[in-house]
Amino acid sequence: MHYNLSRRVAAEAVGTALLLAVVVGSGIMGERLAGGNVAIALLGNTIATGAILAVLILVFGPISGAHFNPAVTFAFALRREIGVTDAGVYIVTQLVGAVAGVWLAHVMFSEPILMLGDVTRTGPGQWTAEVVATFGLVATILGCLRARPEAVPYAVGLFITAGYWFTSSTSFANPAVTVARSMSATFAGIRPADAPAFIIAQFIGAALATALFAWLFAGARSEAD
Numbered sequence: 001m002h003y004n005l006s007r008r009v010a011a012e013a014v015g016t017a018l019l020l021a022v023v024v025g026s027g028i029m030g031e032r033l034a035g036g037n038v039a040i041a042l043l044g045n046t047i048a049t050g051a052i053l054a055v056l057i058l059v060f061g062p063i064s065g066a067h068f069n070p071a072v073t074f075a076f077a078l079r080r081e082i083g084v085t086d087a088g089v090y091i092v093t094q095l096v097g098a099v100a101g102v103w104l105a106h107v108m109f110s111e112p113i114l115m116l117g118d119v120t121r122t123g124p125g126q127w128t129a130e131v132v133a134t135f136g137l138v139a140t141i142l143g144c145l146r147a148r149p150e151a152v153p154y155a156v157g158l159f160i161t162a163g164y165w166f167t168s169s170t171s172f173a174n175p176a177v178t179v180a181r182s183m184s185a186t187f188a189g190i191r192p193a194d195a196p197a198f199i200i201a202q203f204i205g206a207a208l209a210t211a212l213f214a215w216l217f218a219g220a221r222s223e224a225d
Contacts, residue, residue, distance in 0.1 A: 135205035
């Protein structure tokens with residue numbers, strides 16, 4: 001079933017907003033309940049984020065593809081599976097939805113709605129981590145779509161769950177998430193000054209994964225021929 005652009009955009013907006021409400025809200029809740037134990041706070045943040053990703057992809061995937069992520073939309077645009085105009089609308093919608101989700105989390109936890117992130121996240125290690133995290137996320141999506149499309153929601157949720165712990169950046173892997181988290185001086189925040197390098201790294205990771213899988217899949221077609 002094909003949905004028109006307005007319905008797809010609505011799905012992207014609501015899905016991205018809910019994703020960020022969970023990312024930031026669970027970070028606030030985890031920090032408040034952890035009694036200063038950062039590992040416990042991160043664990044709570046991780047479980048909630050991985051779980052909601054699976055749910056949101058199951059709910060909104062049939063409508064918009066459940067990108068919720070400019071890097072994912074960029075990858076599909078490179079593959080010519082979404083038009084440039086539609087991709088641009090998706091990305092703007094994702095950014096707006098992400099910021100709205102952060103503000104929603106702030107309201108729920110009685111935090112100031114407007115603030116700027118103050119957590120330092122920078123350096124070659126974290127930039128490399130964002131390339132790896134976004135590469136892995138896009139690879140997970142493309143690989144599963146090829147062989148097991150029904151597994152995408154769970155595979156994405158599991159990859160991000162792992163990414164929180166095996167990457168030094170805690171696996172933002174999403175430019176919209178990065179922008180929105182720069183507007184939250186909470187556990188999940190990032191300094192606005194640190195966000196541009198993360199975003200560049202994320203698009204590099206998405207491009208690398210797209211190029212690799214284009215080559216891998218082309219090889220499969222050649223052997224079949």
